[in-house]
Amino acid sequence: MTYRMDHLSTLSAEHLNRYQRIITEAIGIRRHSELLAWLQGELQHYLPHEILIAAWGNFTENLICYDIVSALPGVRTEYSDPRTLTPLLQGLFNRWVELGKSPYTLGAGDSGFLLEEGDLQCSLGKALQGMRSLLVHGLTDERSNQDCLYVIFSLERKLHNSLGAMQILLPYLDTALSQVTPLVHPESNAPVLTAQPKDGEYWGLSKREIEIMNWVRIGKTNLEIAAILGISVSTVKNHLQHIFKALNVATRMQAVIKVTEGRKRDS
Structure with missing residues (x-):
């Protein structure tokens, strides 16, 4: 926070106005x-x-969800291959942790950037x-x-000049992404619970509790879940207490981990 405030204090009025517009627009994003x-x-x-690839979850347990946002043709979450993309995200996350959770850049010639030949043979892989x-x-x-990990890929070589901007804009990038329902890949490691469970399945959770678990697994907060489902925050908390029990x-x-393990045993 101190770095962001110090950096902002050195910016011109033009840059401050631009940052203000970017931040204001981020708060209003819903789709x-x-x-x-x-x-x-x-x-x-x-x-x-x-x-842009946004990834979130438990990286230690390899329970990672991700969403891909790009204007490039065919570069979409639903067309990606989590079997090869997830290890890449895991490696980038590990490096971020090793660097003290500080932002960093990699060039095409740096270790950890390039995919192996044959990886991600889809529009995303070819684009990467x-x-x-x-x-x-x-x-x-x-x-x-x-x-939560955010990775941006560029055709340019000047992303090292964007480290400061990333530190300033990350909270608003996170805000914008958190207000949009992610397009979770159908083969993602995260569990997808059906709205109509079989008798005795999912530890006796109700249909509403299954809905809540589906939002929990993609990182929504109690306040966000309450707004999405049209119920109070206290009702969400009560449902979560029953789910935990x-x-x-x-x-x-x-x-999330327990439900995932249960789904793997059922599959």
């Missing part, structure tokens, strides 16, 4: 189309990129092979105890 328009707008002045630099930064959500867990992440 993927709005998110894409925001990312392709004035934000490009500070964070030039062709592809053409990128010349990437920038990585993240944060830890203390409420859900989840890590039914699953015999103490935290949201433990609940």
